[in-house]
Structures are given as C-alpha cells and as structure tokens.
Amino acid sequence: VSVTDRCDFRCVYCMPEHMSFLPKADVLSLEELDRLCSAFVRKGVNKLRLTGGEPLVRRDVMKLIRALGRHLDTGALKELTITTNGSQLARYASELVDCGVKRINVSVDTLDAEKFRAITRWGDLDKVLAGIEAALAAGLKIKIVALRGVNEHELPDLIAWAHGKGMDITLIETMPMGDVDADRTEQYLPLSLVRAELSKLYSLEPTDERTGGPARYVRVKETGGRLGFITPLSHNFCESCNRVRLTCTGTLYMCLGQEDAADLRAPLRASADDALLDAAIDEAIGRKPKGHDFVIDRRHNRPAVSRQMSLTGG
Ligand code: SAM
Numbered sequence: 001v002s003v004t005d006r007c008d009f010r011c012v013y014c015m016p017e018h019m020s021f022l023p024k025a026d027v028l029s030l031e032e033l034d035r036l037c038s039a040f041v042r043k044g045v046n047k048l049r050l051t052g053g054e055p056l057v058r059r060d061v062m063k064l065i066r067a068l069g070r071h072l073d074t075g076a077l078k079e080l081t082i083t084t085n086g087s088q089l090a091r092y093a094s095e096l097v098d099c100g101v102k103r104i105n106v107s108v109d110t111l112d113a114e115k116f117r118a119i120t121r122w123g124d125l126d127k128v129l130a131g132i133e134a135a136l137a138a139g140l141k142i143k144i145v146a147l148r149g150v151n152e153h154e155l156p157d158l159i160a161w162a163h164g165k166g167m168d169i170t171l172i173e174t175m176p177m178g179d180v181d182a183d184r185t186e187q188y189l190p191l192s193l194v195r196a197e198l199s200k201l202y203s204l205e206p207t208d209e210r211t212g213g214p215a216r217y218v219r220v221k222e223t224g225g226r227l228g229f230i231t232p233l234s235h236n237f238c239e240s241c242n243r244v245r246l247t248c249t250g251t252l253y254m255c256l257g258q259e260d261a262a263d264l265r266a267p268l269r270a271s272a273d274d275a276l277l278d279a280a281i282d283e284a285i286g287r288k289p290k291g292h293d294f295v296i297d298r299r300h301n302r303p304a305v306s307r308q309m310s311l312t313g314g
C-alpha cells in the first residue's frame with residue numbers, strides 16, 4: 001500500500017529530479033486508506049506493507065499505522081510492516097514498535113556518503129544510519145534492501161555490515177519502470193552474475209527459508225546472516241506471486257509489471273457501505289495476470305510500464 005507518492009529523496013533509478021506529484025485531492029485520506037486496507041483484511045489479506053514514495057513523510061502517517069494495528073490485535077492481520085528510506089526512522093522507530101510493527105525494510109544502496117548523495121540526489125546517509133540504529137535499539141528486525149546499480153563493488157561490504165548488525169540483506173534487480181533520465185541497460189545487472197562473484201568470497205549455503213515475499217535466501221557461512229535475491233528479470237517468480245499493490249489514489253495493480261489496474265476509489269467514495277468496494281476488489285483479483293512483461297536489453301530500452309516504482313512503492 002503506497003500511502004503517498006511524495007518523497008524526500010530522488011533516487012536515480014526511481015524518479016527524475018523534477019518529479020511531478022499528484023494533486024492532493026486525488027490522494028486518499030488516512031481514513032479512506034484505513035477503510036480500503038480493512039476491506040482487504042476482511043477478505044483474508046494477512047500481510048500489509050506500507051510504502052510510498054516515502055511512507056514516513058506523509059503527515060500523520062502514524063495515525064494510520066496505529067489504526068491498522070487493531071487488525072494485529074484481533075489476529076486477522078499477521079504482519080504490518082513498512083518499506084522506508086530510513087530518513088525519518090530515528091523519529092518513528094519506537095512508535096512503530098508500539099503499533100505492533102516488528103520488521104521493516106530499509107533501502108540503502110551504499111555506505112559511502114558521497115555515493116549515497118549521488119544515488120538519492122537529496123539524501124543524507126548519516127540520518128539514515130541513525131534511523132537504522134534507532135530501529136535496532138527499539139527491537140525492530142531490519143531487512144536492508146540493497147538495490148543493484150552503482151554499488152556492485154560494495155556489495156561484500158554491505159553484506160558484512162548488515163550481517164554484523166544482525167540484519168538480513170536482500171539484493172534486487174532494477175526494473176524498467178517509468179522514465180528516470182537514465183539508461184536502464186546501464187543500471188541493470190543480472191543477480192546471477194552478482195551471486196557468482198559473491199561465491200568467490202563467501203560460502204553461500206542454500207536454504208528453504210522464506211519470509212513470505214519474492215526473495216530467495218542463502219545463508220552466508222562466514223557471517224551467519226541471511227542474504228536474499230529478488231530476481232524479477234533474470235529469474236521471474238510470477239507463478240508464486242500472491243501480491244497486489246494499492247496506490248495512494250486507490251488504484252489497485254494486480255501486477256507490478258503490467259499496466260492493468262482497477263479503480264477502487266470510485267466504489268469507496270460512492271457509498272459508506274462496503275458492498276460496492278468488495279465487489280470491485282473481487283472483480284479485480286480475478287484479473288490478476290500470470291506474469292509480468294519486464295525485459296531489459298538493447299532492443300527493449302523503454303520502460304515496460306510507464307509509471308514509476310514510487311507510485312506502487314516496490
Ligand atoms: N521510499 C521507500 C524506500 O525507498 O524504501 C519506499 C518506496 S521505494 C519505491 C521501494 C523500493 O523500490 C526501494 O527499495 C527502492 O530501492 C526500490 N526501487 C525503486 N525504483 C526501482 C526500480 N526501478 N527497480 C527496482 N527497485 C526499485
């Protein structure tokens with residue numbers, strides 16, 4: 001669930017520097033987001049991940065997180081979690097724990113402050129690292145999402161750092177989503193190659209461990225930590241995907257790599273009763289496709305879908 005399309009960073013693989021954002025009137029209120037999420041929970045969704053844009057820059061977002069926490073109390077929801085760039089974590093870490101959040105994903109591509117600034121354009125690495133420390137101190141389990149891009153040679157260091165702090169780390173391939181003022185063929189590196197390189201440094205032991213998402217994990221013998229690979233391009237996992245993505249305007253995408261979507265805002269706003277909404281959700285889920293259409297190579301140098309990743313949040 002993307003709770004906002006806005007962000008305090010402008011990562012080079014995610015957004016152009018001069019990004020145009022949605023008019024506020026199009027964006028669902030926190031109450032509407034709650035009603036929509038609750039409809040999905042009623043239908044059996046037991047894991048919610050809040051994302052963005054940057055979820056923690058949405059005004060009063062903690063009110064939504066606290067409200068959704070009630071579904072954890074009843075047992076209807078098994079996990080409430082967020083994906084964040086970490087810039088606001090120092091402020092919110094303990095409150096997140098208080099709302100029932102146990103595990104979060106923080107996206108950090110590099111531990112080099114200058115490179116971090118170059119990748120995020122506007123980000124301050126020290127703030128993010130302080131946020132991560134605060135989250136660890138508050139007892140959150142953290143998964144670091146290191147995105148393949150310009151950090152290829154730093155991956156062994158990132159792995160050692162994450163595992164040294166007891167965090168999982170997952171690598172993900174760049175996906176061709178939206179125009180970003182950059183050449184995707186330059187950004188894309190198949191993780192099969194990364195894995196082969198890492199195997200020269202580390203003993204990667206296969207495991208069946210899963211955290212419910214698309215990552216496939218190995219255990220790094222030397223560090224004892226878990227390393228995940230998300231490979232939507234080099235090895236797609238569409239057959240086991242049970243995810244859908246909701247934007248902050250109430251648009252439901254049944255696949256990250258397809259244009260097909262369902263508008264849930266109209267049925268949501270049409271009546272205070274949830275019958276129309278429930279019917280729209282059922283109809284949309286029935287259209288979930290078999291798989292995505294992502295390809296990155298010299299002949300396919302255009303985005304597979306025109307929207308940015310920040311619309312659906314990952
Ligand atoms: N702002 C938050 C963050 O950065 O974690 C949440 C939203 S962000 C869009 C979610 C994740 O998508 C981040 O881990 C980011 O690195 C990743 N991402 C953005 N654009 C991507 C792309 N084109 N391909 C693959 N991952 C992408």
Ligand code: SF4
Binds near residue numbers: 009010011014052054
């Ligand atoms: Fe913002 Fe996350 Fe996109 Fe970076 S990846 S610009 S932090 S939404």
